[in-house]
Amino acid sequence: MNKPMLRRVRIILIIAIITFIIFAGRLAYLQVVKHDYYWYRAEKNRYTKITLPATRGEIYDSEGRLLVSNRPGFVVSLMDMGEGYDPETVSYLSEILQIDREEIEEAIEGRLYMRYLPLRLKSDITNETIARISEYRWKLKGVNIDIRPIREYRAGSSAAHVLGFLGEGPVDEATRKRWAEEGYQYNEGDLVGQEGVERTWEPFLRGVDGEQLIEINNMGQPINYLECKEPVPGYDLYLTIDLDLQKAAEESLARRVEYIINKEGNKYAGRASAVILDPNSGAILAMANYPSYDLNTFHEKYQELSEDPRRPLVNSAIQASYPIGSTFKMVTATAALEKGVMSDRDIIRCPGVVRLYGDTKTCYRSTAHGSLNFYRALAVSCNIYFYHAGLRAGIDAVAHYAREYGFGSSTGITDLTGESPGVVASREYKAEVTGGEQWYPAETMSAAIGQSYNSITPLQMANYAAMIANGGTHYRPYLVQKAVDSKGQVAYAAEPEPLRQAQISAKTLGIIREGMRAVTRPRGTAYAYFSRLPVTSAGKTGSAEVHGNLPAHSLFVGYAPYENPQIAMAVIVEHGGIGATGAVPIAAEIMEYYFTGKIEGVNETDDQPPAD
Amino acid sequence: MINRRLIRNFDFYLLLATIALCAAGTFTLYSATHGMEGLPDPLYFVKRQLLFIGVGAALMLLVCFIDYVNFKNWTAYLYVANLILLVLVLVIGEVEKGAMRRIPIGFFDLQPSEIAKVVIIITLACLLAEKEGKLPYFQDLLPALGATALPMVLIFLQPDLGTSLIYLAILLGMLYVAGVQGRHLGLLIGSGLAAAPLFWFFLLEEYQKNRLLAFINPEMDPTGKGWQLLQSIIGIGSGGLLGKGPFNSTQVRLGFLPDHYTDMIFAVFGEEMGYVGAVALLLLYLFLIYRILWIATQAKDQFGALLCCGVAVMFFFQVLVNIGMTISVMPVTGIPLPFMSYGNNALLVNLTSIGLVLNVAMRRHKLQF
Numbered sequence: 013m014n015k016p017m018l019r020r021v022r023i024i025l026i027i028a029i030i031t032f033i034i035f036a037g038r039l040a041y042l043q044v045v046k047h048d049y050y051w052y053r054a055e056k057n058r059y060t061k062i063t064l065p066a067t068r069g070e071i072y073d074s075e076g077r078l079l080v081s082n083r084p085g086f087v088v089s090l091m092d093m094g095e096g097y098d099p100e101t102v103s104y105l106s107e108i109l110q111i112d113r114e115e116i117e118e119a120i121e122g123r124l125y126m127r128y129l130p131l132r133l134k135s136d137i138t139n140e141t142i143a144r145i146s147e148y149r150w151k152l153k154g155v156n157i158d159i160r161p162i163r164e165y166r167a168g169s170s171a172a173h174v175l176g177f178l179g180e181g182p183v184d185e186a187t188r189k190r191w192a193e194e195g196y197q198y199n200e201g202d203l204v205g206q207e208g209v210e211r212t213w214e215p216f217l218r219g220v221d222g223e224q225l226i227e228i229n230n231m232g233q234p235i236n237y238l239e240c241k242e243p244v245p246g247y248d249l250y251l252t253i254d255l256d257l258q259k260a261a262e263e264s265l266a267r268r269v270e271y272i273i274n275k276e277g278n279k280y281a282g283r284a285s286a287v288i289l290d291p292n293s294g295a296i297l298a299m300a301n302y303p304s305y306d307l308n309t310f311h312e313k314y315q316e317l318s319e320d321p322r323r324p325l326v327n328s329a330i331q332a333s334y335p336i337g338s339t340f341k342m343v344t345a346t347a348a349l350e351k352g353v354m355s356d357r358d359i360i361r362c363p364g365v366v367r368l369y370g371d372t373k374t375c376y377r378s379t380a381h382g383s384l385n386f387y388r389a390l391a392v393s394c395n396i397y398f399y400h401a402g403l404r405a406g407i408d409a410v411a412h413y414a415r416e417y418g419f420g421s422s423t424g425i426t427d428l429t430g431e432s433p434g435v436v437a438s439r440e441y442k443a444e445v446t447g448g449e450q451w452y453p454a455e456t457m458s459a460a461i462g463q464s465y466n467s468i469t470p471l472q473m474a475n476y477a478a479m480i481a482n483g484g485t486h487y488r489p490y491l492v493q494k495a496v497d498s499k500g501q502v503a504y505a506a507e508p509e510p511l512r513q514a515q516i517s518a519k520t521l522g523i524i525r526e527g528m529r530a531v532t533r534p535r536g537t538a539y540a541y542f543s544r545l546p547v548t549s550a551g552k553t554g555s556a557e558v559h560g561n562l563p564a565h566s567l568f569v570g571y572a573p574y575e576n577p578q579i580a581m582a583v584i585v586e587h588g589g590i591g592a593t594g595a596v597p598i599a600a601e602i603m604e605y606y607f608t609g610k611i612e613g614v615n616e617t618d619d620q621p622p623a624d
Numbered sequence: 625m626i627n628r629r630l631i632r633n634f635d636f637y638l639l640l641a642t643i644a645l646c647a648a649g650t651f652t653l654y655s656a657t658h659g660m661e662g663l664p665d666p667l668y669f670v671k672r673q674l675l676f677i678g679v680g681a682a683l684m685l686l687v688c689f690i691d692y693v694n695f696k697n698w699t700a701y702l703y704v705a706n707l708i709l710l711v712l713v714l715v716i717g718e719v720e721k722g723a724m725r726r727i728p729i730g731f732f733d734l735q736p737s738e739i740a741k742v743v744i745i746i747t748l749a750c751l752l753a754e755k756e757g758k759l760p761y762f763q764d765l766l767p768a769l770g771a772t773a774l775p776m777v778l779i780f781l782q783p784d785l786g787t788s789l790i791y792l793a794i795l796l797g798m799l800y801v802a803g804v805q806g807r808h809l810g811l812l813i814g815s816g817l818a819a820a821p822l823f824w825f826f827l828l829e830e831y832q833k834n835r836l837l838a839f840i841n842p843e844m845d846p847t848g849k850g851w852q853l854l855q856s857i858i859g860i861g862s863g864g865l866l867g868k869g870p871f872n873s874t875q876v877r878l879g880f881l882p883d884h885y886t887d888m889i890f891a892v893f894g895e896e897m898g899y900v901g902a903v904a905l906l907l908l909y910l911f912l913i914y915r916i917l918w919i920a921t922q923a924k925d926q927f928g929a930l931l932c933c934g935v936a937v938m939f940f941f942q943v944l945v946n947i948g949m950t951i952s953v954m955p956v957t958g959i960p961l962p963f964m965s966y967g968n969n970a971l972l973v974n975l976t977s978i979g980l981v982l983n984v985a986m987r988r989h990k991l992q993f
Binding site for chain 2: 013016017018020021024025027028029031032034035036038039040042043044046047049050051053054055057058227228235
């Protein structure tokens with residue numbers, strides 16, 4: 013070989029050597045420098061995690077009757093079979109599921125890199141929809157119908173406010189943090205409890221999702237099932253609510269409100285609430301609101317419900333507060349008795365109309381009750397008696413004992429959110445809201461009969477009745493009796509929690525109870541409806557005047573049996589008129605149901621004078 | 625015909641390098657295909673590869689027995705026969721990936737475009753050897769250009785861009801060694817570049833354009849054209865320094881790497897054997913090319929030297945383009961990696977080419993005492 017040719021061969025060799033050095037450098041970059049990155053990419057190629065959703069706990073009533081369960085619902089999803097989404101399939105699905113084509117396409121666009129995961133299009137489809145999809149199945153590519161649990165509310169519209177519902181966020185940062193501390197990592201889009209015990213017991217009901225690690229191939233088909241963390245089902249909750257009693261209360265509220273509207277011609281009667289407590293523990297046996305809503309159709313009807321002027325979505329039993337009229341009179345009496353400015357035997361004469369501190373005050377329909385001691389005064393709900401009692405005790409004592417009975421602050425319930433603290437009429441409160449105006453004795457008279465600034469929630473009223481019944485113990489009201497894990501072990505059991513003992517003497521409470529006993533006995537304002545009860549009872553009726561020219565709120569608080577209280581309750585019918593014809597019949601029916609298991613209707617005895 | 629001198633001149637280094645590459649190729653092929661679904665036998669590809677290594681080895685030895693000088697006289701026949709096959713493939717060929725490349729003959733499909741590689745090398749060596757290392761005038765190049773252009777056009781019609789590029793590389797490499805004038809080479813390359821837009825708009829198929837685009841930006845469309853490239857780099861990169869070990873390529877097992885046993889086999893090798901293995905393989909190829917070029921320098925005549933150089937350039941170009949593609953420094957052109965990629969025709973042609981080089985080595989002028 014000649015010299016020039018040899019040189020050219022060498023140059024070819026040199027070019028080859030240079031090329032291979034460049035390749036070795038490139039390989040060093042890929043395999044050594046960027047190894048971690050590509051390793052991660054290869055692993056990401058390889059594995060996918062599938063969440064195994066935990067079964068949400070079920071909710072039962074105190075008798076073990078199922079209130080909220082999960083039923084299988086059908087979910088339509090679309091999967092990329094490796095050739096992209098089939099436009100024809102998208103068209104059919106858009107038509108069958110009645111979703112805009114653009115909406116589906118947008119969802120697909122957003123998931124280009126997650127194409128192996130099925131795209132959920134619609135949850136809880138009907139049987140007809142399934143049938144239509146099956147009809148077209150030979151035209152539909154990559155369409156799956158999966159079964160997923162859907163919350164089912166067995167009690168329909170019963171206890172809707174207590175149970176609450178699920179929804180997607182928004183979850184505020186504080187809640188998120190609290191949940192994280194409880195070991196539950198909230199993800200955007202998770203279904204979480206929005207109201208009621210679904211909300212307050214969210215972390216316990218939810219359980220812990222499991223995870224299945226899957227090795228997948230390029231088509232997203234599972235090749236190997238690797239580690240699996242089994243989901244831990246949520247706790248089942250057993251409520252203190254007795255479904256039968258709850259339903260009886262709800263039906264009774266509805267029946268009476270409709271009666272007031274249709275038969276009495278009072279078109280203003282609207283919302284009504286009833287709360288029934290166990291006075292010996294604080295357990296809430298029933299919490300009923302009228303109107304309510306059906307949790308099964310809640311999501312479809314949300315718009316309509318939220319625009320309803322009767323506000324069916326609001327849990328008035330804890331979220332609304334009212335002037336409570338004559339049902340407040342036990343507070344005034346307690347103040348006068350405890351201060352020693354009045355005894356139960358002191359006689360006050362009621363002329364029907366009095367003029368005190370420049371104000372003309374009357375009893376209901378200006379009835380002159382004549383000479384009364386405390387028991388008679390409470391039985392007939394004499395206003396003039398309690399004006400005097402209030403004036404003797406003074407506003408500060410009245411307000412103090414109102415607070416002793418738990419008014420003006422939270423009852424301590426933690427199983428529900430959004431409780432209103434209400435207001436106790438007092439010198440300080442007036443100064444605060446009016447910018448320092450002073451308190452007048454005339455206002456003391458109003459406050460003494462539950463008017464003025466007094467504003468109390470139905471739950472506070474029921475707790476008030478319970479405290480009188482049980483000797484002054486304020487128990488924390490609660491809804492969840494126990495939580496049971498999936499193995500049947502009791503994970504939580506409620507214990508009655510006395511929050512406070514009212515500083516009221518046993519003697520005074522005894523006098524108050526005796527006075528309330530007289531209310532349901534002959535010549536008492538509640539006798540008409542309570543006479544037929546198989547048990548002894550005690551209570552107080554009330555009609556709270558409201559601003560404007562609207563009918564008064566109709567109220568009742570009470571408990572039974574008198575000697576050995578098992579239930580304490582409060583009933584209110586907004587603008588339901590006087591207590592004796594609005595709230596009392598409801599209370600009597602609920603008590604009748606509680607003690608007899610049926611409602612036969614209580615005969616109205618006509619020989620009673622109308623009273624509030 | 626065979627005497628002691630010929631045996632003493634037999635280049636065992638080249639043979640060993642070839643055997644080593646065949647062994648690495650077969651092993652990687654086994655790793656890449658043993659888990660494939662739908663195979664009649666998990667060893668299907670390995671067995672066929674071994675069979676063709678056997679046939680190829682026989683061809684290689686057969687070629688060794690005949691003094692290569694005789695090929696000069698047969699060049700015309702070989703060339704014409706090859707042209708006929710190339711025309712035939714257009715008429716009766718089997719369609720594969722939208723191109724006609726194969727003629728089924730019994731137990732395997734004949735690929736005239738592969739055979740044309742070695743035929744072109746012999747033809748060019750024959751044409752250029754007469755010039756004794758001097759090509760002073762442009763018309764001196766014309767026979768070589770024409771001889772290459774004819775099969776190139778036929779292959780482009782199939783269409784097979786990658787293989788026709790190999791012919792071009794062989795032509796340029798051999799012209800260079802044969803002593804082409806710098807300005808003539810420049811003119812050739814310049815006119816080639818000038819014709820590039822013509823190619824882009826009139827001759828390149830859509831898939832070929834897409835591959836070139838994907839080369840420029842593989843992440844552009846990770847689910848489409850760039851997919852193959854991206855998965856190849858992910859595989860190689862994830863192998864690291866020492867690799868995941870034989871049979872442990874997750875990219876292959878889970879189907880993320882298309883063409884893993886043909887064009888993309890280096891990605892499998894790189895993932896399983898790591899940087900150390902990949903560099904070792906590069907060194908083996910470099911040694912093969914070096915050895916062939918060394919034999920070229922020892923050849924007794926221009927014809928033998930040019931034969932060797934043509935073979936060296938052919939291997940070099942294929943390694944350059946194939947490995948360059950898998951590590952994303954070259955566009956995807958669908959050129960197999962010699963001795964590694966599964967391919968019956970390529971194996972036969974590669975081993976025959978080695979046979980030619982061994983032949984030249986055996987009959988070199990070297991005084992032996």
